[in-house]
Amino acid sequence: MQEIERKFLVKNHDFKNEATSSSIIRQAFISRHPERTVRVRQYGDKGFLTIKGKSSADGTTRMEWEKEIPLNEAKQLFDLCEPGEIYKERYLVQLKGFTFEIDEFFGENQGLIIAEIELHSANQVFLKPAWLGKEVTGDVRFYNSQLSKNPFSNFKHNI
Template identity: 55%
Template sequence: MNGKESLEIERKFLVNSFDPSLASKSFRIVQGYITAEKTKTVRVRIKGQKGFITIKGQSSDDGLSRFEWEKEIPVSEVEALLKLCEPGLIDKTRYEIPVGNHIYEVDIFEGDNKGLIVAEVELSSTDETFKKPDWLGQEVTGDNKYYNAMLMKTPFNKW
């Protein structure tokens, strides 16, 4: 099974209000970071019933894009690798909400990040236009404190 390499282009927003009935699907995500540096992160994740390992490069200056490599691995391997992760797991429920031609991923965080709700939309280019639903709040694209790797180190409840 080969990994998938891509350039991740996304915009990130806070969420003002959220209606779970808008979601086409939802699942729990538990993830940890083997390494979480500014130039690279290595993440393991259980997403629903599947496991993944993901390596991400440094974000562009505007925070819109970065290299990403991801491979599905057995959940049992993720559980073993979580023991090697830096302290501070991310626990959240992700809701996928279709809006126009895009899918917004709305993450409702639990644990030390409880109270934080963030939405991301993946784009095919940095200048691609997309619909912004009225439940979106302030854009936080490129604000490091909203990256999951940073939320693991400095959780929302410590702000």
């Protein structure tokens, strides 16, 4: 399945007033190869295994395969992962027919808040709420696979 999404930094915490739900996420990577990443995720009380292909030149599109797996199996797979885990809280905000997934990061990525929106096409028009900041689609520093090995605390002064 093709995933088309755009990513933005978030300016402030105003989005929390609009959030319909939130969940804690723990994730790590079995492989961070640039051509394909393999991720294990605990999302609330569920486990997931995800494989993502290489991103398009503009960073908006890539192949993604995801399967829910038993939580106990996901927890076992964390032992196979490369060093560096991601911890974040994901908020869902519904706005004019779109869902923004907003991740507030913890640990070494503390202070980073990223909003993602999935689209039907890379140029699809959507309403940009006031809390949405600079677009970082295609900036590999903000890929979770990269944040797990080069956290935001290492580069936040360069954005």
